[in-house]
Amino acid sequence: GQQVMQIPQYQHVQEGEDFTTYCNSSTTLSNIQWYKQRPGGHPVFLIQLVKSGEVKKQKRLTFQFGEAKKNSSLHITATQTTDVGTYFCAGPTGYALNFGKGTSLLVTP
Amino acid sequence: ETGVTQSPTHLIKTRGQQVTLRCSSQSGHNTVSWYQQALGQGPQFIFQYYREEENGRGNFPPRFSGLQFPNYSSELNVNALELDDSALYLCASSPRDGPYEQYFGPGTRLTVT
Numbered sequence: 001g002q003q004v005m006q007i008p009q010y011q012h013v014q015e016g017e018d019f020t021t022y023c024n025s026s027t028t029l030s031n032i033q034w035y036k037q038r039p040g041g042h043p044v045f046l047i048q049l050v051k052s053g054e055v056k057k058q059k060r061l062t063f064q065f066g067e068a069k070k071n072s073s074l075h076i077t078a079t080q081t082t083d084v085g086t087y088f089c090a091g092p093t094g095y096a097l098n099f100g101k102g103t104s105l106l107v108t109p
Numbered sequence: 110e111t112g113v114t115q116s117p118t119h120l121i122k123t124r125g126q127q128v129t130l131r132c133s134s135q136s137g138h139n140t141v142s143w144y145q146q147a148l149g150q151g152p153q154f155i156f157q158y159y160r161e162e163e164n165g166r167g168n169f170p171p172r173f174s175g176l177q178f179p180n181y182s183s184e185l186n187v188n189a190l191e192l193d194d195s196a197l198y199l200c201a202s203s204p205r206d207g208p209y210e211q212y213f214g215p216g217t218r219l220t221v222t
Contacts, residue, residue, distance in 0.1 A: 033210060042199060042213040043152060088151050092208030095165025097142075099151030 002027045002093045006100035014108050019076040021103035023089035030092055032065055032072040037102070038085040079107045111136050113202050113214035121220045122190050130185045130217045132200030140164075140206045141183040143175060144199040146216070152199055158183055159206035187219075195221045 003026040013019055023032065031050045035043040047056055049065035049072060056063045062075045076083055086102040114133045122128050134141050140159045144152035154167035158177035172188040181202070187194060197218050201211035 042215050045210045095157050096154035097208045101151050
């Protein structure tokens with residue numbers, strides 16, 4: 001079945017440094033979604049990408065969907081302590097959303 | 110606008126028992142999905158309900174069952190609890206059926222001893 005893989009598993013940065021997490025699917029996706037989960041919290045929807053090669057920005061966050069619609073990335077510019085959490089990508093398979101294992105970001109002030 | 114709510118927040122059960130978890134969807138949302146999240150893992154899709162019918166199901170045994178009510182709220186029932194069922198159970202609602210943006214509730218932390 002479809003697998004969604006994320007790298008790295010963990011990332012520790014100094015505040016102000018950039019951060020990137022990568023998501024790869026074993027199959028072509030109709031869309032890719034990104035979620036953020038703060039420690040002790042629940043996943044919060046960030047964005048959905050649909051088109052091949054699509055790039056969307058939310059303030060310091062840049063999301064990209066690959067040309068082949070099998071990979072995606074999330075880049076955070078100049079991280080802040082409020083960016084701490086686990087970032088998940090998720091791709092659809094039938095009615096289900098298949099989540100990756102996430103990338104946990106730790107930001108040191 | 111009221112967000113997704115879940116009850117209870119925490120629950121401790123013994124192996125072999127049965128449990129019912131409850132979820133109220135966000136106002137205006139007609140679709141509810143349930144996920145299991147083990148520690149350090151991403152959410153795993155259990156099933157989705159739309160118009161009171163199960164839409165799709167993940168790789169979970171039949172002892173995981175659910176209901177959706179006319180007001181779009183939902184229940185997740187788990188029979189014959191096993192130790193591996195210990196996890197955070199997340200309910201998510203969406204304004205449309207299918208694998209689209211999910212709005213998660215705070216979850217129910219289930220511990221099976």
